[in-house]
Amino acid sequence: MSIKNWGDVDAWRLLARRDSGMMARAGSVKAKRPDSSSAIRYEMSLVIKNLHACVRGGQEILCGVDLDVPTGEVHAIMGPNGSGKSTLSKVLCGHPDYEVTAGSVELNGQDLLAMPPDARSRAGLFLAFQYPVEVPGVSNANFLRAALKARLPEGEELDAVAYYKRLRKVMNELGMDPKFSSRAVNEGFSGGEKKRNEVLQMLMLEPLCAILDETDSGLDVDALRIVSQGVNAMRSAFRSFLVITHYKRLLDYIVPDVVHVFHQGRIERTGGRDLVDYIEEHGFDFLKKEDA
Numbered sequence: 001m002s003i004k005n006w007g008d009v010d011a012w013r014l015l016a017r018r019d020s021g022m023m024a025r026a027g028s029v030k031a032k033r034p035d036s037s038s039a040i041r042y043e044m045s046l047v048i049k050n051l052h053a054c055v056r057g058g059q060e061i062l063c064g065v066d067l068d069v070p071t072g073e074v075h076a077i078m079g080p081n082g083s084g085k086s087t088l089s090k091v092l093c094g095h096p097d098y099e100v101t102a103g104s105v106e107l108n109g110q111d112l113l114a115m116p117p118d119a120r121s122r123a124g125l126f127l128a129f130q131y132p133v134e135v136p137g138v139s140n141a142n143f144l145r146a147a148l149k150a151r152l153p154e155g156e157e158l159d160a161v162a163y164y165k166r167l168r169k170v171m172n173e174l175g176m177d178p179k180f181s182s183r184a185v186n187e188g189f190s191g192g193e194k195k196r197n198e199v200l201q202m203l204m205l206e207p208l209c210a211i212l213d214e215t216d217s218g219l220d221v222d223a224l225r226i227v228s229q230g231v232n233a234m235r236s237a238f239r240s241f242l243v244i245t246h247y248k249r250l251l252d253y254i255v256p257d258v259v260h261v262f263h264q265g266r267i268e269r270t271g272g273r274d275l276v277d278y279i280e281e282h283g284f285d286f287l288k289k290e291d292a
């Protein structure tokens with residue numbers, strides 16, 4: 001399968017999803033714990049430098065993003081509506097609506113911007129969408145099976161029995177009814193069911209760098225806890241997370257190592273968990289004061 005029409009966003013999404021997590025084995029061979037030498041830290045991380053991007057043929061939205069997420073760490077991104085958080089996540093995955101006009105992005109030493117979306121996915125990138133799309137006619141089970149199959153070395157087959165066993169296990173852990181495996185991807189799913197389904201994909205595909213864009217929105221309190229447990233279970237020295245959220249409640253479950261505040265297309269402030277508490281109490285007024 002290849003992208004023939006870059007305007008075909010559904011095809012893009014299918015491709016972008018199918019191979020995330022491919023590099024896990026390679027990563028486990030090369031990586032050391034994140035507190036080891038800085039050279040290794042640099043290699044095994046997401047490094048964004050002076051990233052500028054605009055809507056194709058339109059306004060600039062990312063205005064010089066600098067961000068370094070070493071492997072093993074969880075970084076949270078907060079920020080006002082419309083500040084460019086989702087645009088950043090989509091640009092990192094190669095969404096065709098956006099054009100990168102300057103800057104660089106490396107994932108584990110690879111030039112991400114030089115790769116088509118499917119190669120970025122094979123390099124270990126995964127995005128849980130803020131607004132997951134429906135893919136009518138493709139069942140959840142077949143979708144994930146195709147994704148896992150596509151990342152196998154040539155000539156190797158996916159063990160169907162083991163696959164379905166694992167799928168059932170992960171769905172059970174996420175509290176998902178097994179019937180969701182035969183339903184078309186996200187079709188007719190409630191808001192919370194879609195978000196849970198995004199996390200199912202992440203758990204099955206085991207990416208090296210996972211971006212969660214407002215995965216908490218729409219989840220009830222029990223689902224929030226279950227989904228957070230799933231994410232926490234995936235935290236490891238070989239994996240990094242970029243968690244975009246508006247709410248402290250998610251970051252109480254998925255405790256970030258670093259917190260960034262996004263504003264007007266760039267990272268305006270970086271800090272620790274106290275920044276989350278400050279924003280929860282005072283909002284983003286401090287950004288306006290800095291603008292004045």
Ligand SMILES: Nc1ncnc2c1ncn2[C@@H]1O[C@H](COP(=O)(O)OP(=O)(O)OP(=O)(O)O)[C@@H](O)[C@H]1O
Nearest residue numbers: 055061079080081082083084085086087088097130
């Ligand atoms: N494809 C597009 N066409 C036109 N404008 C766009 C497009 N994508 C993003 N924008 C604009 O870019 C700005 C940033 O949008 P983005 O979705 O990245 O914000 P956000 O920080 O994720 O906001 P929220 O917290 O509400 O999810 C907004 O003003 C949005 O309208």
Ligand SMILES: [Mg+2]
Nearest residue numbers: 085086087130
């Ligand atoms: Mg957004």
